[in-house]
Amino acid sequence: MSKTVYPNPFITQRADPHIWRHTDGHYYFIASVPEYDRLEIRRSATLEGLAEARPRVVWRKHGGGPMSALIWAPELHYINGNWYIYFAAAPSEKIVNGLFQHRMFVLECSDADPLSGKWQEKGRVATPIDSFSLDATHFTHAGKSYYLWAQKDPAIDGNSNLYLAEMSNPWTLKSAPVMLSKPELPWEIIGFKVNEGPSVIEGYDKIFITYSASATDENYCIGLLWADLESDITDPSQWHKSEKPVFRTHADNRQFGPGHNSFTQNEKGEDVLVYHARNYAEIEGDPLYDPNRHTRLKTIDWDDDGMPVLGEPPADNREI
Template identity: 50%
Template sequence: MNQFNYKKTPENVPFISNRADPYVTRHDNGTYYFTASVPEYDRIVLRKSDSLMGLREAPEKTVWKKHDSGDMSAHIWAPELHRIGDTWYLYFAAGAAEDVWAIRPYVLECRAEDPMEGPWQELGMMEAADDFSFQDFSLDMTVFASHGAWYCVWAEKVSVGKKISNLYIARMKSPHSLATKQVLLSSPDYDWERVDFWVNEGPAVIRRNGRICMTYSASATGAEYCMGLLSAEEDSDLLDPASWTKERLPVLVTDETAGLYGPGHNSFTVDENGRDIMVFHARQYDEISGDPLYDPNRHAYLAGVEWEDGEMVFKPMRL
């Protein structure tokens, strides 16, 4: 179980304040882009910089705003920016003003070289290849490539007396449609995944050492929020649940000594020297008034990722 285990100091400050569900991607030309959920849940923002640290002070631009009504008009959550071929895509979750909890995954497309400049076209909801995907609360979609094929992973709630959020995987037909039926990848099996709510969500993928490592977030969004890990050999059948190994214990949890509460919903990138970096959100306190979902003080942080005997170890980064 990873904890940062270092004393809280004035230098231990957020990478970017008041930005949850952070996602950083690096273009082939070296440009870094940052997006995240904003506390108002009403728009999608982007930043860009020639350096990872430059994102901290980079100007932020709104590239898309929620609708006034209908689909995509409430709870604009967890955008991710991906480049597939020569085209940019934003994957995000949204509800409707008339039903704010009718959360589904949506896709935007941009054919400009610079996604900051747009324009962005709405492609609608991700298209399923079966009759049961995206029929209930579905969010936190991510995509990744392996051996020339693209895969999609997302969280979706199902009801078996109590609604629980599972992780599902499918192979993609196009950047906005699936080619295969969903496959159940992970359910909240353990006690640390079931605090207040039974949750697996926020998948993030990093490929190293012939393996695909997928972190995910678990439990409710207060101090109990934490990160788990799935992994598979890259040469295995990624649509076969038996190919994946799930760690029994969380890989990142609240660390009061570090002043980081509820770490989770991360992404991976590399710095200019090729060092693996994890970008994640956390709070600086655990006493939250009201619903943690609407507490605006989830901040983006950075941690170095080192590999010890093939296993991920997170190292704090002082900014």
């Protein structure tokens, strides 16, 4: 059976995309908007229908304070009967010691419909180090709830490392964070030393974390961590790291800087990679403020060893 091919780009000018397939069969989409000023959700009865679904704004940045600037990388999750949005925000666009001042925050909606329901601010997710932090995701494994995110440790060179902790509730850490990865390989440190944007997918006998590395230009790419499903995933020694990126720029296809992915499944049960990329490398000014990181979808394969095969980012197949 041939793999499903999606319109590419799928949704224009939406970076850091996250798609949640709900138990009611509907798909929900959330991502960073170019203005970095709001959170909006789309819903569709089909995965492909998200491309034309009307977005609903559910929250806007504050006029001042810690959630007043640069609203980044939201994710929508359904946990224990309630909806949650994890996102990063900063008090301003000011850079201090080479870094923005983002921290991680949570919204909660107890209504059935997250587009029309009331969202409440649950505050910041506190970690032991008060430093630049972002790109949080949530997953359950072996009956436990986990929080996975990127954060700067002042004692470690670079912008951000990947950390994992068990949660006592959707906005509170239960266990001490453990570092699973830091930027150290040549392809992780181009422009900036970065590990960020983690996402989790489970295979037959392994659990995988994809993550993004290097600067957000054409050097941005996706790496891979994995551990045995039966292992203690809070033990960093159980995790293995790919020596090379598993998804990266493909100049012949005019796809540059693919990264910050999530995963979903389509109606046929195929695993789908959700990511952003540009179709040009020539960026004027700061790549962060170039709006054309478009959301894209690609079905993925699995090899005989049970490892995900992301392949290469396919060329655009529709006009923008």
